[in-house]
Amino acid sequence: MYKALAGKQLRSTQLATARGNLWEGAVRSSKTISSIMVWLRYVRTGPAGPLLMVGKTERTLKRNIIDPMIEMLGPKRCVYKAGAGELVLLGRTIYTAGANDERAAEKIKGLTLAGAYLDEVTTFPETFFSMLGTRLSIDGAQWFGTTNPEGPNHWLKKKFLDRARLHVRRDGTIAESQAADAIDLHRFSFSLDDNPYLPAAYVANLKIEYQGLFYKRYVLGEWCLAEGVVYDMWDDARHVVDIIPAIDRWMCVGIDYGTINPLSALLVGVGTDRRLYVASEYRHDSRTARRQLTDAAYSEAFRDWLGSYEHGGGRGVTPQWVFVDPSAASFMTQLWADGVPGVAKAQNDVRDGIRSVGVALGSNALSVHRSCKGLLSEIGSYAWDPKAAEKGEDKPLKVDDHSVDALRYALHSTSHEWRPLLRPKLEVAA
Template identity: 30%
Template sequence: MADDVVRYELRGAALKLFHCRDNEVLMSGAAGTGKSVAALAKVHLTCLHVPKTRALIVRKTHSSLTASTLVTFRQKVAAEALAHGVVHFYGGSAQEPASFRYANGSVIVVGGLDRATRLLSTEYDLVFVDEAVETTPEDLDTLVTRLRNGRLSYQQLIMATNPGPPSHHLKLRADAGRCRMLYSSHEDNPRLYQNGEWTDYGRDYLARLDSLTGPRYERMRWGKWVAAEGLIYEDWNEAVHLVDRFDVPHDWPRWWVVDFGYTNPFVWQDWRQDPDGRLYLVREVYHTRRLVEDHARQIKAVAAEHPDEPAPQAVICDHDAEDRATLEKHLGMATVPAKKTVSDGIQAVQSRLKTAGDGQPRLYVMRDAVVERDQALADAGKPASTAEEFTSYVWAVKPGAHGGLKEQPLKVNDHGMDTTRYLVAGLDLVGTGTIHTPARPPRGTPSPAVSRYARTLGNRTGPATGGRRR
């Protein structure tokens, strides 16, 4: 082990993190500043240096951890240690969670807070929460109770996140003095900034961030905790509307909704409705740079993983005739056109987000709904899911000296918002004639809407086969 060398250049907030001994520390800053790498490096180097250290690396969901944080750990932080056998990965068992095990007896347990039972059954010296903006206060308070292993001279909860609104519980936690906030900048990242100048990669990356608008620009480019001016869905609250995955009863009605895109995201949403009328987004495809037929294959593959679930009552689509025909051909299912009304559709979604008389809203999103994260969108600081659009969906500003807000939304990063509105408008607006909450048919029986539109397919001269790029 004496011959193993780990090279990591400490700058700015990353350097402060390595010296920090506060009980809780939050690395906050713009996108791409190296927050996660710095936190992972501290955990890794501590485990290398202090035998029998116990650490935990978590995100809100297991799937998001494996798709992003652990990839960074393997490729950018612990690659040499893994290659030389100083560290090896243990995949877990019924008794023990997955972990990275060190030759000196240290261990880093990894997992998602959606599968936290085994993770929280032991004690740790360090806990790192990546993308902590996804957590709840209760999540963090529970993790703090596990910091009592005693191998280090201090025990520490480390968090890393891109900023959110100033009312977020992380910002309030820091303002109240419960955790130390460290602000990272793009100059902290050696890949972006070297010898007093931006690298070629740094200039390209900042150009992508400079193309953002509204609160996402302020948060991702400059690391500011700001609220969206003119936010449309003011009642959206991640602590309320984002829910952990649960087993959805098979008799809950189901709808699929689609908004087409190529350069912009293609969005497919899989919704279920409980007996009290609440809607749950249980799965979604939110991805760019793929043809419609490729999306159709992925949707069919996702559906095949859950063969006992009911057929959708309808497949509701954006109006593009060519893309609809392509989707119908490759799904083997008929579609119905969406009700694309904007103003009253937005009001209908707003109504569902409000807390009803029973103390619950009428619309929820499962935290791990996205079946495959589009990392290119995430790296560019853009929303990579419907849930991520809610906090930046704003009214457009009127041109002219006095400005003011229009009664139309800004047409930027709104693809999941449009798709959600299609379903809610079809269900809730009186007299739309689009879709209705049906009597539940036997499992596998097509809904009246699907059957009606299926009959029209035989009258077509033949659907288009190409996936048009948009």
């Protein structure tokens, strides 16, 4: 059930009158519902002509925007034609598209548009966004978009948001720009606290989970640099344990593959206390061992490691999944040939993976056994790349990152399993 808009939510719908209108800021802060209400109004009353809806991918667009509209309006007034690239909304046909790479601009070449809705704008290539502006050529055309903050050097922030003619700030005050280079853009900035309908426990838990960079961006709604250590919530005293409790399920192994560089494998289980444990690590560094291993030798060592792990009076474990660095095709083939079950490519979105690890650490849902020397030597000093931040990119330094990459593969590839398991009260509608 959707509730009436209030406060900044309502104000933003009243002020979304510019050629461009963008809701930006914290997660779950009501950006999406506010922007959807304006878009529905525009579909009914805006100028005649083709309309477009865009997400990072069509799948994310459907999940984030189209599915909530179907829930609000019913399947007869909001009909998504999967595979056809079309949505029939309130009787009006709308093109749908994904914009996740530089080729996306080709999808809208030649279009003449009366309006557009854009989800997760910071994930679009700048070339696509610039092309879209040239396509909105029908008299009175407007676009409406949402995004979470990124670094202050991101192209959307520097070239567009900083030049907005009207800005509703996070504190609720309104700034109107008289600068000569101001553009016809209204910007609405949200923090997590701008959504009055979120349960207090949910908000409190998010503020605990998101720390450091992600707290600033996804709770406070700030555009801030990725700088310093990546996992600034890491605390040896809190996260390192000497004893692993009884394990309900050996969920996965994450593997970062290397020949000259180290190969690192981390075994992750879910304890009877409903928490995650990195229980053991296999690591081979050919530089210190002065011996490179073949894929067959790695596979044998990997299987010996799992087979010899002692726990709860038993010996040997069979994890449900073995998530491998996606670039290590030959090693995956070797594991399959040797009958290792559950081998799959790891999810390799670096920033989202870092966020998954950060959530597990920030909510105190993850502990690491003291025997995992490689991971413990890397995680406290794993740092953001300052040169990438200057370009508006969030990238960690590629230095001493083999075990932390293995951890990212393990936790991000299974995040859909352990998030509801460990924090079921966080799974609420917003």
